[in-house]
Amino acid sequence: MKLQAALALCLLLVTVSPPRSQAAARDAKALAINPLPDWNDGAARSSIIRFVESVSRKGSPDYVPPPERIAVFDNDGTLWAEQPLYVQVFFISDRIHALAPEHPEWQNQEPFASVLRGDMKSALAGGEHAIMEMAMATHAGMTSEEFDKIARDWIAHARNPATGKLYTDMVYQPMLELLTYLRGKGFKTYIVSGGGVEFMRPWAERVYGIPPEQVIGSSIKLKFELRDGKPVLVRLPEIDFIDDGPGKPVGIQMRIGRRPIAAFGNSDGDLQMLQWTAAGSGPHFCLYVHHTDGVREWAYDRQSSIGRLDKGLDAAAENGWTVVDMKSDWRRIYPAVATR
Amino acid sequence: MKLQAALALCLLLVTVSPPRSQAAARDAKALAINPLPDWNDGAARSSIIRFVESVSRKGSPDYVPPPERIAVFDNDGTLWAEQPLYVQVFFISDRIHALAPEHPEWQNQEPFASVLRGDMKSALAGGEHAIMEMAMATHAGMTSEEFDKIARDWIAHARNPATGKLYTDMVYQPMLELLTYLRGKGFKTYIVSGGGVEFMRPWAERVYGIPPEQVIGSSIKLKFELRDGKPVLVRLPEIDFIDDGPGKPVGIQMRIGRRPIAAFGNSDGDLQMLQWTAAGSGPHFCLYVHHTDGVREWAYDRQSSIGRLDKGLDAAAENGWTVVDMKSDWRRIYPAVATR
Numbered sequence: 131m132k133l134q135a136a137l138a139l140c141l142l143l144v145t146v147s148p149p150r151s152q153a154a155a156r157d158a159k160a161l162a163i164n165p166l167p168d169w170n171d172g173a174a175r176s177s178i179i180r181f182v183e184s185v186s187r188k189g190s191p192d193y194v195p196p197p198e199r200i201a202v203f204d205n206d207g208t209l210w211a212e213q214p215l216y217v218q219v220f221f222i223s224d225r226i227h228a229l230a231p232e233h234p235e236w237q238n239q240e241p242f243a244s245v246l247r248g249d250m251k252s253a254l255a256g257g258e259h260a261i262m263e264m265a266m267a268t269h270a271g272m273t274s275e276e277f278d279k280i281a282r283d284w285i286a287h288a289r290n291p292a293t294g295k296l297y298t299d300m301v302y303q304p305m306l307e308l309l310t311y312l313r314g315k316g317f318k319t320y321i322v323s324g325g326g327v328e329f330m331r332p333w334a335e336r337v338y339g340i341p342p343e344q345v346i347g348s349s350i351k352l353k354f355e356l357r358d359g360k361p362v363l364v365r366l367p368e369i370d371f372i373d374d375g376p377g378k379p380v381g382i383q384m385r386i387g388r389r390p391i392a393a394f395g396n397s398d399g400d401l402q403m404l405q406w407t408a409a410g411s412g413p414h415f416c417l418y419v420h421h422t423d424g425v426r427e428w429a430y431d432r433q434s435s436i437g438r439l440d441k442g443l444d445a446a447a448e449n450g451w452t453v454v455d456m457k458s459d460w461r462r463i464y465p466a467v468a469t470r
Numbered sequence: 471m472k473l474q475a476a477l478a479l480c481l482l483l484v485t486v487s488p489p490r491s492q493a494a495a496r497d498a499k500a501l502a503i504n505p506l507p508d509w510n511d512g513a514a515r516s517s518i519i520r521f522v523e524s525v526s527r528k529g530s531p532d533y534v535p536p537p538e539r540i541a542v543f544d545n546d547g548t549l550w551a552e553q554p555l556y557v558q559v560f561f562i563s564d565r566i567h568a569l570a571p572e573h574p575e576w577q578n579q580e581p582f583a584s585v586l587r588g589d590m591k592s593a594l595a596g597g598e599h600a601i602m603e604m605a606m607a608t609h610a611g612m613t614s615e616e617f618d619k620i621a622r623d624w625i626a627h628a629r630n631p632a633t634g635k636l637y638t639d640m641v642y643q644p645m646l647e648l649l650t651y652l653r654g655k656g657f658k659t660y661i662v663s664g665g666g667v668e669f670m671r672p673w674a675e676r677v678y679g680i681p682p683e684q685v686i687g688s689s690i691k692l693k694f695e696l697r698d699g700k701p702v703l704v705r706l707p708e709i710d711f712i713d714d715g716p717g718k719p720v721g722i723q724m725r726i727g728r729r730p731i732a733a734f735g736n737s738d739g740d741l742q743m744l745q746w747t748a749a750g751s752g753p754h755f756c757l758y759v760h761h762t763d764g765v766r767e768w769a770y771d772r773q774s775s776i777g778r779l780d781k782g783l784d785a786a787a788e789n790g791w792t793v794v795d796m797k798s799d800w801r802r803i804y805p806a807v808a809t810r
Contacts, residue, residue, distance in 0.1 A: 353716075406701050
């Protein structure tokens with residue numbers, strides 16, 4: 131009897147909580163019916179689905195063969211939050227604190243002294259020169275493998291000071307759905323970001339499903355060396371490429387060698403990428419994420435020092451690009467399940 | 471009776487020459503039994519198959535998940551012939567002839583004057599500086615789209631002066647089989663060449679099945695511009711990156727962001743790429759193509775000015791890398807069917 135009861139219980143459990151594959155199949159079925167569950171019905175959602183279906187449905191006049199279905203995404207402010215400062219700026223700040231014991235001179239040397247006093251605003255007041263100095267001090271001098279580990283360890287624990295959330299929990303759920311939807315329709319999804327390429331790669335695959343070879347970003351120079359017969363790539367304190375603004379189409383051409391047919395951004399730094407995409411000879415789709423939700427996220431556009439969207443808003447209106455109103459278009463901002 | 475005879479004939483024809491899909495299925499079956507038909511039995515062929523099977527068979531102790539199955543191939547001398555000169559040098563020469571009417575000053579200006587007299591040897595005697603000058607004069611000054619068309623048109627008609635064959639008919643049949651075999655086993659195949667990335671991309675997909683985003687090469691700088699409101703990428707006469715020697719591991723890290731597990735080269739310019747691959751923590755495979763066949767191709771190694779294989783031969787012996795003896799390992803050099 132006991133054995134029978136146990137067996138019955140087992141059977142019940144199996145019936146009540148379907149095995150993982152069944153749940154996955156159910157999720158897949160739900161997504162097939164509604165591929166963008168956290169997008170409210172509206173012009174933005176409709177325009178995405180109309181475009182994606184028209185280029186991927188065989189026999190459609192706008193059909194695009196799968197190898198040409200290239201979709202490019204900005205990262206900061208488009209796939210994850212960029213306020214109160216770019217995530218990589220917090221990384222730089224934390225690295226300066228971690229490295230300070232080896233650099234006693236930083237106590238009296240700007241912009242480092244301000245960072246060590248916790249005054250990021252003054253540190254950044256030094257402009258591009260100060261940012262570069264901080265970036266080089268924290269991103270160069272180690273091997274690529276060592277930097278990968280530093281970035282990986284940091285992102286696993288660092289939290290946004292405004293929300294207390296892990297940065298990787300502040301990715302936009304509707305954009306994750308969009309990435310999945312596009313890949314399901316044969317698109318190759320790329321990140322094209324002003325951020326450091328080797329800062330993003332360690333977590334982009336886990337968080338966005340985007341493998342390292344599909345992450346395009348800014349970079350510093352690398353140097354091949356044999357150290358005790360072992361080859362290493364040393365990170366040099368020298369800019370190789372800035373993947374921002376007019377650099378984005380350049381990065382796309384250098385790395386992909388094909389013009390995207392879909393581009394997604396949120397700031398004027400993405401404008402040239404959208405223009406480049408829109409100038410293709412075939413069907414194309416351009417979208418701006420507009421930060422309009424001061425309650426659930428942040429509201430900013432034309433006047434913001436971070437993620438300014440000014441010329442881009444005008445260009446979107448002029449060219450009929452899709453503009454996502456985060457407040458009304460998105461049912462949810464961040465993923466419901468925080469731990470991944 | 472006539473109808474019956476016609477029907478019988480039709481039936482016969484259908485039976486004798488199977489439709490394309492049946493032929494393709496037969497080819498696929500033959501390749502499944504022998505994935506490398508133009509490789510003779512021997513140590514090189516066995517080492518390739520042993521490695522590929524060991525990393526791709528589930529349950530194998532050396533199993534490598536598909537996303538990490540990155541294979542990198544040098545181009546000149548590894549995938550296609552590089553004698554009597556690199557193909558891109560012939561391209562440069564032909565472009566100088568084509569552009570000469572716009573540059574009357576070239577008649578008296580080296581290295582251009584030598585090229586126009588048909589004396590490539592003297593033109594190249596000016597060394598790296600002369601090569602750069604010729605490369606910039608022929609590769610810069612137009613948009614990326616314009617250059618794509620120039621390269622595409624040239625490769626469709628240009629022929630190797632020594633053989634009279636189209637350059638794209640001088641690709642190595644055994645290496646084409648190897649590319650197909652690797653892709654069938656879940657590998658992502660890349661070109662990592664000292665050649666110009668935008669020179670190779672226009673034909674690499676058609677000839678090797680390698681899409682533009684998997685071609686890594688040397689590059690010049692690009693500049694984004696709006697011309698009458700239309701965005702273009704202008705090719706600047708300025709080196710961006712030299713993807714040769716110690717530059718190859720750098721190019722791999724910058725573009726792919728993962729270490730390859732298999733690397734294929736033919737010269738000392740590939741040595742660092744093979745070293746970088748061999749230094750990975752998991753299973754790996756390194757192979758040198760050794761040009762030993764002076765009858766069917768060219769025989770050269772330690773003393774050659776083009777494609778010198780000297781340090782590489784020593785490193786291969788020291789590290790147990792596979793060395794392909796073209797003369798004995800390859801049943802055929804070039805594809806049987808010239809037209810593709």
